Amino acid sequence: MTNDPPDPRPNLVGVPPSRIANLIEPYVDRPFRARQVGQWIIDRNATGFAEMTNLTKELRDELGRRFRIADPEILEESASGDGSVKWLLRLTDGLTIEGVSMPVDGKLTMCLSSQTGCAVGCTFCVTGALGAGRNLTPDEIVGQYRVMLRQLKAPVERVNIVFMGMGEPLLNTTHLGAALETLYERVSPKRITVSTSGVLPGITWLAGLPRRPKLAVSLNAPDQERRQRLMPIARRYRLPELMAGLRGFPLERGRRITFEYVLISDLNDQVADAQAVAQLIRGIPAKVNVIPLNEDPQYFPEHRRPDDETVNRFAATLRDAGLTVTVRWSKGLDVDAACGQLKGRHQGRGSRKSEGVVDSS
Ligand code: SAH
Numbered sequence: 200m201t202n203d204p205p206d207p208r209p210n211l212v213g214v215p216p217s218r219i220a221n222l223i224e225p226y227v228d229r230p231f232r233a234r235q236v237g238q239w240i241i242d243r244n245a246t247g248f249a250e251m252t253n254l255t256k257e258l259r260d261e262l263g264r265r266f267r268i269a270d271p272e273i274l275e276e277s278a279s280g281d282g283s284v285k286w287l288l289r290l291t292d293g294l295t296i297e298g299v300s301m302p303v304d305g306k307l308t309m310c311l312s313s314q315t316g317c318a319v320g321c322t323f324c325v326t327g328a329l330g331a332g333r334n335l336t337p338d339e340i341v342g343q344y345r346v347m348l349r350q351l352k353a354p355v356e357r358v359n360i361v362f363m364g365m366g367e368p369l370l371n372t373t374h375l376g377a378a379l380e381t382l383y384e385r386v387s388p389k390r391i392t393v394s395t396s397g398v399l400p401g402i403t404w405l406a407g408l409p410r411r412p413k414l415a416v417s418l419n420a421p422d423q424e425r426r427q428r429l430m431p432i433a434r435r436y437r438l439p440e441l442m443a444g445l446r447g448f449p450l451e452r453g454r455r456i457t458f459e460y461v462l463i464s465d466l467n468d469q470v471a472d473a474q475a476v477a478q479l480i481r482g483i484p485a486k487v488n489v490i491p492l493n494e495d496p497q498y499f500p501e502h503r504r505p506d507d508e509t510v511n512r513f514a515a516t517l518r519d520a521g522l523t524v525t526v527r528w529s530k531g532l533d534v535d536a537a538c539g540q541l542k543g544r545h546q547g548r549g550s551r552k553s554e555g556v557v558d559s560s
C-alpha cells in the first residue's frame with residue numbers, strides 16, 4: 200500500500216481559496232468557475248470533482264486529471280462513553296497521526312495534530328516519547344478537520360479547533376499559517392486555539408499575523424528549574440523571557456491567554472505551586488486550564504496523577520487568587536483520547552485496539 204508512487208497531481212485541500220483560483224484559472228472559461236471550485240472544497244467539504252455538479256463534465260474530468268482532492272485516510276475511529284472520538288489517520292507516506300473530537304458545552308472541539316511526533320520531548324508526554332516527527336503539510340492539517348466534520352456531520356458553526364494534538368505547532372509555522380488561512384474561511388480565528396510549549400520565535404510570528412488565533416501556553420511548572428526538568432525546551436526559551444514575551448503579546452478585546460498546567464503528583468501540584476503560578480501570570484489577561492496527568496505506565500512510570508482532592512485544592516487556590524480556572528477532568532480518558540496523550544500508532548500496545556472501535560481496517 201505504502202509503496203505506491205506518490206501522486207504527482209497537486210492536492211487542492213489546504214490551499215487557500217485565492218491560490219486555488221490561481222491554480223484553476225488556466226483551465227476554466229470564466230473566473231467565477233475557479234471561485235466555485237474553491238467553494239466546493241472549502242465550504243462544502245467536497246471529496247472529489249465529480250460532486251461539483253455546477254461544472255460541466257468536461258471541466259470536472261480535466262480538473263481531475265490535473266489536481267486531486269485528498270484527505271488522510273481513517274484507519275480507526277474509537278468512540279468513548281463521554282462522546283469523544285479518537286481518530287487514527289494515515290497519511291500518504293504511511294505515517295499515522297491522531298486527532299480527537301469532543302463535545303464541549305453543546306459545541307464540538309476538534310483537537311488537531313501539527314506534526315507526526317514531537318522533538319520537544321516533555322517527560323510526561325507520549326508524543327514527546329516518540330521523538331521528532333515531520334511537519335504536517337497544510338492539506339494534512341486541514342484534512343483532519345475535513346474528515347472529522349464529514350464523519351460527525353457536525354454543523355460547522357459549532358466547531359472549535361485546538362492545536363493540542365501531536366506535535367508543537369509553533370515549530371511548523373509555515374504550514375500552520377497556510378492551514379489557518381484556509382480554516383479561517385469556515386472557522387473564525389476566535390474559535391481556533393494554538394497551544395505551544397513556549398517556542399518564543401513562534402509566539403512572535405503569531406503576534407505578527409494580521410488575523411490571530413487564540414494562544415495557549417503549556418506552563419506546567421511555576422519556576423524555571425522544574426519547568427526545564429519537565430520540558431527540555433524551557434532551557435532554550437527560559438521562563439523569564441517567555442513571560443516577558445507573553446506580556447507583550449497583542450490580545451484582541453476580550454481575549455485572554457490560556458495557561459495549560461498538567462498536574463503531576465508531588466511534582467507541581469501543591470498549594471504553594473498554585474500560588475506561585477498566580478504570582479507569575481499576574482497582570483496578564485489569563486485563564487488556567489488544569490489538566491490532571493494522563494498516566495502512562497509504559498512511557499513514564501515515574502509520573503502519577505494526583506488524587507482528586509489535590510486537583511481541587513490546586514484549582515481552588517488559583518480561583519482564590521482571582522483567576523478563571525477550568526479543570527479538564529477526563530474527556531476521552533477511556534480511549535486515551537485527551538489531547539496530549541496521542542501517539543499516532545499502537546506501538547507495542549497489543550490489545551489496545553479492541554475496545555470501543557467503531558471502524559477499523
Ligand atoms: N506541543 C503543544 C501542543 C500539543 S500538547 C504543547 O505542548 O502545548 C497539548 C497539551 O497536552 C499540552 O498542554 C501538554 O502539556 C498536554 N499533555 C501532554 N502530555 C500529557 C499527559 N500525559 N497528560 C495530560 N496532559 C498532557
Ligand code: SF4
Nearest residue numbers: 317319321324327396
Ligand atoms: Fe511536544 Fe507538546 Fe508533548 Fe511537549 S507536550 S512533547 S511540546 S506535544
